[in-house]
Amino acid sequence: MTLVLGTTFTSVAEAYDFYNLYSWEKGFSIRYDKSRLHVQRTKCMQEIVCGCS
DSSP: OOOOTTOOOSSHHHHHHHHHHHHHHHTOOEEEEEEEEOTTSOEEEEEEEEOOO
16 A cells, blocks of 8 residues: 555545555554544544544
């Protein structure tokens, strides 16, 4: 699996699945972190971060 700068995903779940598999292959984990909502209360940003301990 190769990371490419500028890769886009159609959903947060698709991005999470991609990076979860990548992190598993490289020997670390990921987790959801902060998120932000629009004024209309819809999610506009979700951070996925390294879950290293």
